[in-house]
Amino acid sequence: MSDMSLNETIHPKDGHEPSMGDYYALMKPRVMSLVVFTALVGLLVSPVPVHPFIGFVGILCIAVGAGASGALNMWWDADIDAIMKRTAKRPIPSGKVAPGEALGIGVALSFFSVVLLWLATNALAAGLLAFTIFFYAVVYSMWLKRLTPQNIVIGGAAGAFPPMIGWAVATGSVTIESVLMFMLIFMWTPPHFWALALFVKTDYGDAGVPMLTETHGRDSTRKHVIVYTALLVPVAIGLGFTSIGGPVYLTVAVLMNAWFFKGAYDIWKRDDAAADADNYAVEKSVFKVSLYYLFAHFVALLIEAALRLNTGTF
Structure with missing residues (x-):
């Protein structure tokens, strides 16, 4: 099915009026929650204090921008979402929201979030947000997702920008701290999703998405x-x-990276026969660890910021 024919092939269910919950689901709330959290950390750990209202508006704009990206992604990917089991119940393939409506929402929220962030904070933060939306919706979703098995690596950049945007809201600059926060999420994304792809099995292949497991095999993955x-x-x-680091962060980083690397090593040493035998228990465990991994690092950064605030140092 071509993306251009979505408006002709997917319609809301007869008599169904989209609810607020349907529109909320369109914006990928779980992804949005991670975006808000990491952006907030980027803002709070910066050396420049931000007025609470400006900070609130900044995080709100980043959240809305993330929701816009999610809506645009769901509009474009509605054809493959309808095929994959884990996405078939999303608002568009399930017939709850019309594709054209999702597109309109995504475009409107994109402009709103970028313009408001520019007016409330600075041009750099707004520019980074605009680039993030464009990168996720166009470069990743419309171009590279269906073209290359490195789609997850490239797409990870979109999810890695929020702490950099939060930092820019506060400081109006990009520094080594914000770049490394970006790189932390960017480098975490591939093993996080490939662990998932190993036990999701045929979903991506059925949808024609060139996930690494499908193009290069599970051993290569x-x-x-x-x-x-x-x-x-x-x-x-x-x-x-x-x-923005310190002893608390370093302790957390060493422990979490040892745990995560041990899981990656266990995945590497296995083959499909062993994975089938225990229903991909190791892969599922590593995927769960990957969720704790990112949260723990950013919480540790917050703790370090709180300790500096308490001692009056930065």
Whole structure:
């Protein structure tokens, strides 16, 4: 099914009026929650104090921008979402929201969030938000997602920008601290999603999405998981030696990276026969660890910021 024919092939269910819950689901709330959290950390750990109202508006704009990206992604991907089991119940393929309506919402929220962020904070933060929306909706969703098995690596950049935007809201600049926060999420994304792809099995292949598991096989995917995890470790620990790091962060980073790398190593050492035998228990466990991993690092950064505030240092 071509994307251009979506408006002709997917319609809301007869008599169904979209609810607020349907529109909320269109904006990928789980992804939005991660965006808001990491952006807020980027703002709070910066050395420049921000007025609470300006900070609230800034985070709101980033959240709305993330929701706009989600709506545009769901509009474009409605054809493949209808095929994959884990996405078939999304608002468009389930017939709750019309594709054209999702497109309109996505475009309107994109302009609203970028313009308001510019007016409330600064041009750099607004520019980064605009680029993030464009990158996720156009570069990733419309171009590279269906073109290359490195789609997750490239797409990870969109999810990595929020702490950099939060930092820019406060400081109006991009520094080594914000770049490393970006790199932390960017390098974490591939092993996180490839662990998921290993036990989701045929969903991506059925939809024609060139996920690494489908194009290069599961053994190659396992190797990629450990390679990208190994590349992630120095980035995560290196952040601890910047102005926003410290002993609490470094302790958390060392422990979490040891845990995550051990999981990646266990995935690498396995084969499909072993994974089938225990119903992909290791892969599922590593995926769960990956969720704790990112949360723990950003909470540790918040703790370090609170300790600096308490001692009056930065």
